[in-house]
Amino acid sequence: MAEKVIAGEKRVFMTGNEVVAWAALAAGAEIMYGYPITPQNEIMHYWTRLAPKYNRKFLQTEDELSAGFTTVGGVMAGKRAFTATAGPGNTLMQEPISMAEAMRLPFVAMIIQRGGPSTGTVIYSQQEVMMTVLGGNGEGLRIVYSTANHQELFDYSIKAFDTAWKYRFPTFVLADGYQGKMREPLTIYDPDDRGIKISDTEPYVGRPGTPGVDRPPGHYRNTYNVEEELYEVLQDHIKDFESIADEVSEYESMASDDAELLVVAHGVVARAAKQATEALRQQGLKVGYFRPITLRPLPSTPLREAVNRAGRMLVVESAYGQLGRLLKEALYGATAEFIPYYKPGVGFTPEEIMARCRELIT
Amino acid sequence: MFFWGARRITRVVEAYVGEYASGKSEVAVNRALEMVAWDEPVTLVDLDLVEPCYTLRPIKKELQALGVDVIAWETGDSIGWGETGNILKAEAKWALRRPGNIVFDVGYGVDGAKSLNLVEGLAGEPSFKVIIVINISRPMTAGVDDIVALVKGLDKVDGLINNTHLGDETTPEVVQEGARVVTSAARKLGLPVIATTAVKEIAAQLGSYDAEGNLVRPLKRYMPRSFW
Numbered sequence: 001m002a003e004k005v006i007a008g009e010k011r012v013f014m015t016g017n018e019v020v021a022w023a024a025l026a027a028g029a030e031i032m033y034g035y036p037i038t039p040q041n042e043i044m045h046y047w048t049r050l051a052p053k054y055n056r057k058f059l060q061t062e063d064e065l066s067a068g069f070t071t072v073g074g075v076m077a078g079k080r081a082f083t084a085t086a087g088p089g090n091t092l093m094q095e096p097i098s099m100a101e102a103m104r105l106p107f108v109a110m111i112i113q114r115g116g117p118s119t120g121t122v123i124y125s126q127q128e129v130m131m132t133v134l135g136g137n138g139e140g141l142r143i144v145y146s147t148a149n150h151q152e153l154f155d156y157s158i159k160a161f162d163t164a165w166k167y168r169f170p171t172f173v174l175a176d177g178y179q180g181k182m183r184e185p186l187t188i189y190d191p192d193d194r195g196i197k198i199s200d201t202e203p204y205v206g207r208p209g210t211p212g213v214d215r216p217p218g219h220y221r222n223t224y225n226v227e228e229e230l231y232e233v234l235q236d237h238i239k240d241f242e243s244i245a246d247e248v249s250e251y252e253s254m255a256s257d258d259a260e261l262l263v264v265a266h267g268v269v270a271r272a273a274k275q276a277t278e279a280l281r282q283q284g285l286k287v288g289y290f291r292p293i294t295l296r297p298l299p300s301t302p303l304r305e306a307v308n309r310a311g312r313m314l315v316v317e318s319a320y321g322q323l324g325r326l327l328k329e330a331l332y333g334a335t336a337e338f339i340p341y342y343k344p345g346v347g348f349t350p351e352e353i354m355a356r357c358r359e360l361i362t
Numbered sequence: 363m364f365f366w367g368a369r370r371i372t373r374v375v376e377a378y379v380g381e382y383a384s385g386k387s388e389v390a391v392n393r394a395l396e397m398v399a400w401d402e403p404v405t406l407v408d409l410d411l412v413e414p415c416y417t418l419r420p421i422k423k424e425l426q427a428l429g430v431d432v433i434a435w436e437t438g439d440s441i442g443w444g445e446t447g448n449i450l451k452a453e454a455k456w457a458l459r460r461p462g463n464i465v466f467d468v469g470y471g472v473d474g475a476k477s478l479n480l481v482e483g484l485a486g487e488p489s490f491k492v493i494i495v496i497n498i499s500r501p502m503t504a505g506v507d508d509i510v511a512l513v514k515g516l517d518k519v520d521g522l523i524n525n526t527h528l529g530d531e532t533t534p535e536v537v538q539e540g541a542r543v544v545t546s547a548a549r550k551l552g553l554p555v556i557a558t559t560a561v562k563e564i565a566a567q568l569g570s571y572d573a574e575g576n577l578v579r580p581l582k583r584y585m586p587r588s589f590w
Contacts, residue, residue, distance in 0.1 A: 010501070011528060012499050013499035013528050018382075018383075018501075038445060049502070122445050182589065184529050185530075
């Protein structure tokens with residue numbers, strides 16, 4: 001990039017959506033494709049305000065289906081491209097995301113969850129977990145980062161571009177309307193200045209040379225004639241995905257070594273869970289905290305270890321067991337007691353989580 | 363002419379405008395509450411037609427109990443927030459017909475200022491002032507040139523407020539740096555800096571005036587309770 005977007009490290013005060021736009025700029029994203037939907041609109045608003053200054057581009061499409069397919073096109077042209085959406089927009093986008101999954105395209109999407117089903121509410125939920133992790137008619141060969149604060153929104157939005165191009169799987173930053181709309185301080189920086197390398201892009205189509213003579217033909221398929229052809233390709237993709245799981249998966253845990261009750265949460269709910277755990281520890285209660293940062297692939301091994309040590313887990317989420325289902329699969333065979341605390345579409349305070357923990361542990 | 367913290371004779375009609383998340387609403391709310399002490403009717407008008415978050419709706423009753431007449435939607439009165447935009451309340455359109463002082467909280471960034479065109483009689487209101495709220499910790503208004511460009515993009519501006527902060531990390535130094543940049547921009551624009559605003563703990567450390575000689579106005583936080 002000719003001009004640095006961020007000179008030096010700066011402590012700033014931003015909304016989450018704005019953070020995503022700045023992070024995409026800092027990561028060298030060249031084009032955003034999108035269609036408006038609350039609560040992600042300000043990602044587009046800030047991108048369109050900033051993009052011309054830095055010679056970046058934007059295309060507003062007629063809907064999210066088209067925003068997804070144009071992102072696919074941008075990626076195939078070798079551009080560091082991304083999109084952002086929410087709720088019903090995420091639903092529509094599953095078809096192009098499936099295509100990206102089939103063709104191993106580094107599709108990057110920022111998902112700012114809102115309430116559902118359908119148009120639900122405009123602001124907040126954690127109800128797009130299953131759709132983002134396992135949506136479409138595929139096998140969920142995707143990487144999903146669930147952020148909890150504005151610093152992470154910045155850091156992981158940058159990281160998503162590297163991850164996507166490094167492993168060639170669709171990569172998501174999964175936040176929510178609370179994170180998108182709320183405002184808090186964070187440090188913004190140029191990734192180069194911190195030695196953060198973002199994988200280079202390259203075109204899938206229109207490459208130099210004669211296919212089959214100078215280079216292998218670029219044959220990117222999302223359609224096969226017979227089951228066996230598809231099966232063979234999928235086997236390779238699944239093997240690749242499984243082989244990177246340990247390297248890609250991330251988590252955060254606290255006080256889990258001697259915990260008798262483990263609070264498990266992700267995203268913005270994990271903030272409340274962490275605060276609750278800290279407060280309960282200060283009161284001498286043996287509560288621990290575990291937060292998967294990657295919801296796909298899940299950090300299964302450390303999760304199992306922490307859960308098995310504690311023997312009981314309280315799963316807190318603003319959905320009716322979407323994280324819960326992922327955890328149950330990852331923990332199959334474990335004997336720990338699984339205690340749900342589900343409030344679909346509604347947030348949690350630390351006090352609520354503390355109260356539930358106290359009921360369970362005393 | 364502005365009279366902060368003092369009783370004045372003529373009617374006050376002020377609109378608070380600024381970059382998205384600059385602190386417009388907090389400044390407007392505090393200004394309206396300050397006016398309650400003048401023992402005259404005060405109307406605070408929510409002119410946000412877009413944003414469902416950080417608007418006056420959740421704190422409407424609290425502000426009314428403190429003596430401010432608030433024109434803002436209530437949850438049960440409307441549907442489709444953030445989805446369809448808000449319909450302007452009829453009371454907001456005719457707010458200038460009310461007696462006493464009027465404060466407009468103009469939401470959703472500087473583009474939200476266009477909603478002032480929907481208020482009947484505003485162009486001919488002799489007391490009408492537009493005040494720009496600036497937080498230089500917001501990257502879009504971090505420098506003098508950014509602020510000058512922002513103000514020049516608006517039809518009418520009568521003064522600037524330095525509302526620079528970093529949330530819970532705010533220090534007097536952060537506010538003073540904001541005062542320096544905002545004052546410099548104001549000089550370029552030929553506009554007054556009406557005040558530097560800061561939460562009362564920081565305001566106490568700053569004293570009555572900031573390093574640029576601008577009046578320091580303490581803020582009490584109401585907007586964190588208005589998130590949703």
